Amino acid sequence: MTQSPESQSLDEPRVQPEKEPLPRDIKVMLAAAFLIALGFGLVAPVLPQFATTFDVGATAAAVIVSIFAFMRLVFAPAGGSLIGRFGEPNVYVTGLLIVAVSTAACAFAQDYWQLLIFRGLGGAGSVMFTVAAMGLLIRLAPPERRGRVSGAYASAFLIGSVLGPVVGGLLAGFGLRVPFLAYAAALLIAATVVRTMLSGSGTARQDDAPTAPMALKEAIADSAYRAAVLSSFGNGWVTFGVRMATIPLFAVAVLQSQPETAAWALAVFAVGNAVALTFSGRLADAWGRKPLLIPGLVITGVATGVIGLTADLPWFFAASAVAGFGSGLLGPAQQAAVADVIGRGRSGGKVLAVFQMAADTGAIIGPVVAGLIADRFGYGPAFAVTGGVLLLTAVGWLLAREPLKRQN
The missing domain is CATH 1.20.1250.20 (MFS general substrate transporter like domains)
Structure with missing residues (x-):
């Protein structure tokens, strides 16, 4: 039967999913995902409450939460362009470091507007590492195990996001600024793990022929x-x-x-x-x-x-x-x-x-x-x-x- 161009493939035939262990580089990405989600869960419960300490109301506190998502949306096209120029691993680590620095800065914010700016910068870094992570998983995951890898990555995020608020609630007892510093530390660890342990062997093509980015x-x-x-x-x-x-x-x-x-x-x-x-x-x-x-x-x-x-x-x-x-x-x-x-x-x-x-x-x-x-x-x-x-x-x-x- 003749297939349409959309359903044909010369280099990725469908095969049954393998039961072999996931590649080492994938496991590195899973560990980083867990740390990122754990850290995000640390600050999510305390962020609105921390914003109100600057004598603002509920609406202004909600803006602190929404500015993160807004900056992710605005900066996404630039993040995609950066990946095409510098590659997924570099953009991934840079995004983690931007969020780490901006989150640590939130802990030392002296007024509402400083907190708003620092949190917004974190949103820009967040979309950088989010899009880069997806690109890395595409390159690292064998085609016949993409679903399994995506599920494992989602599970790592889920476990971290569930544990994060619990740990964050405990840390909040030491002050509302402490969870931000803990989140920054988790991101620094994640960046270090990726930079030092990701082999990079799966991020390049297996042949020497250059391939243009997908338009x-x-x-x-x-x-x-x-x-x-x-x-x-x-x-x-x-x-x-x-x-x-x-x-x-x-x-x-x-x-x-x-x-x-x-x-x-x-x-x-x-x-x-x-x-x-x-x-x-x-x-x-x-x-x-x-x-x-x-x-x-x-x-x-x-x-x-x-x-x-x-x-x-x-x-x-x-x-x-x-x-x-x-x-x-x-x-x-x-x-x-x-x-x-x-x-x-x-x-x-x-x-x-x-x-x-x-x-x-x-x-x-x-x-x-x-x-x-x-x-x-x-x-x-x-x-x-x-x-x-x-x-x-x-x-x-x-x-x-x-x-x-x-x-x-």
Whole structure:
């Protein structure tokens, strides 16, 4: 049977995923991901509270949180260009160092505006190492194990992000500035680990023929990439935006529960996510990306919509856990799909930057739209629209090609 240009591959035939241990360089990246997530979790619970020590209100404190995401979005195109010029490892380590220095500076901020500037600079460094990390994983991961590697990377981040707030809460007892210094130290350790232990053997092509970076126009011509950008936007809207900003408000306003209920909802989401991550990456390598992506988007979308209909805590927690499970299904497959589009041994800084920008844009827009709908029509319609966004992205994947190559 004749295949379309989108589904053909000369150098990456589909093979069954191997059960061999992950390459050493991948393990280095996993260790760095854990340290980064652990450190971020240290400051996340105390950042708004620290901002209010400068005699500002809740809105100004929220701006300190959102400036990080805003700067990630604004600086993403420049980060992609830097990768094309200096390479993923250099941009990755530089981004870590920028966030480390800016975070340490936050600990010594003397007023609100200094804190705002330092936190914004951290957002610029954050998108640098985030996009560079994706590029490194594409180069380092064997094509037949991309799903497994993406799942392992997500798991390392999940474990670090769960442990981080616990450790951060303990450190806050020594003062609100201490978690920032601990985060900076974790980033310095991560940068040192990557710079000294990453062999670099997997970051170069196996032959001597030079390969030009993938142009954004070339990626956009691929239906799989267009679907991945769309689902990245939806996932950012729901998982990184509404889940963090709107669900806590719903728990207090509608369920009339204590503020810590929102923390439990985030915890059960993480549990559902962790359960799916134990197998979703391997299945994405064995079955293909779409068989995991489409159910993951549908499950997360429906469960998110159901949250707005819950009237008691057990159902609220159950819906949160199911949403986390769906997110764990789609995450590794989505990242592996982008890696399939770019291909191994090829730089795709701008392509990855746009993919990341889509998620950051969704995370910024989602809570605003959900909040406006909740204020006017109630939380039920707000969560229904939120879940509907993910269902629409699932339709996008139904119409896209399967990015995992078939055996010849």
